[in-house]
Amino acid sequence: MEISISRATDFAILAQFLCVLNQNKNHHIGYCGELYEEILQSLEEDFIDQNGRKTFLIVEDLDGVMAAIGLDIDEGSASAEVWGPFVKSDLNAQQISMKLWHEIQQIYPTIHTFYFFINEQNKGVLSFMKEINATQTGKHLVLQIERENFIPLKKIKSDLFQISDFERFANIHNKAFPNAY
Template identity: 85%
Template sequence: MEISISRATDFSILAQFLCGININENQHIGYCGEKNEEILQSLEEDFIDQHGKKTFLIVEDLDGVKAAIGFDIDEESASAEVWGPFVKSDLNSQQISMELWHEIKKIYPSIHTFNFFINEQNKGVLSFMKEINATQTGKHLVLQIEREKFIPLKKFKSNLFQISDFESFANIHNKAFPNAYYGANTILNRINEQQELRILKDDKGNVQGYAYFEVTPGYGEASIEFIAVSSRFQNQGLGTILLKEVLTRIFMYESIDKIQLCVAITNDQANHVYHKAGFYTKHQLLSYSYIDGTI
């Protein structure tokens, strides 16, 4: 079967295709969301190259888009997060996946490292990983909780961050997340009405832990970025307290009816805290990396 591959021209049409296909576990890619508005926002923000061109290729016929692959490119590290390959089930998945893959790599020869995030039920793309000799790098859980299943707290033990808390907060953050994408100063600068840092203290004023989360009410989204408890105060249930307080705050926004987060399957302590607070496992994902030139 000969196919015609072209660069995506209309992100709104592409978002509809990705939304329709990514809700199925057997075609699900972890990087891609499941809401049309969320996917469209990601496409418009992350899939435009330095020349202003869309970094998504598609296969389409008279019925619309049939397959697609995209690169979320980081020029500095010469790497990309790969969305796809997405192929409708009535097509030859392996043939089209390989043709899309070779074509988009040809367009971006400077990119050498490719990262994938694949649902364990997505047998087609997992077979594609074997075919290109990609290396599995980890296993992850996508956890979810819905507003209707969560019992909000009536009283809070934590309080909003004060500048006098900074040193203690930074010490906890740096020890818990030494290579975090947000450092303590970055978090401090991001705080606003919808990006909240909460501090938990004991009766003597010692900082026991903190939680930082961000909310985007317009898109009905929230992300719990960091929760950590000082080593001095662990194994007292404080992480669960902070998590339940954050969930209570987030669900105060009427547009947010569920929250998802991703955790390494090996992070037993975090998984215990999340499940104890009411999260359940929605997806299990496998991460892969491919470095050009390995085959």
């Protein structure tokens, strides 16, 4: 199967593709939202390189976009958050993911650190991560509460932060979030 990769030209079409896939936990990437407007806004604000080019690559078939990968690049740290690879079909998904990955690395050779935020049910990308020898550095939870399940506190008691609290606060933070900023 010959795969033709091109730079995304229409963020509206790409946002629709990402919106549909990212609502499915089997394709979900944590950096990417689930609402069309939110995704489109992120694409327009964060996926343009310093030369004004879109930093998303796509693969299309007769039905439109079938796969994509994008980089939200931080030039200062030579790093990027990776959106994807998103592949609509399981057929040749690994092959398509690898071709997208190699192509985007060739286009942006100065990026040395890549961050992924993958749903644990996204087996396709987890398999891809093994193939590229990525190192898992943590697991994250996204916590959510619905208003109807929220029970407000009757009384809130807190004290203002004092400089003398800093060392104890830093110790708690470092134990709860090792190697964090």
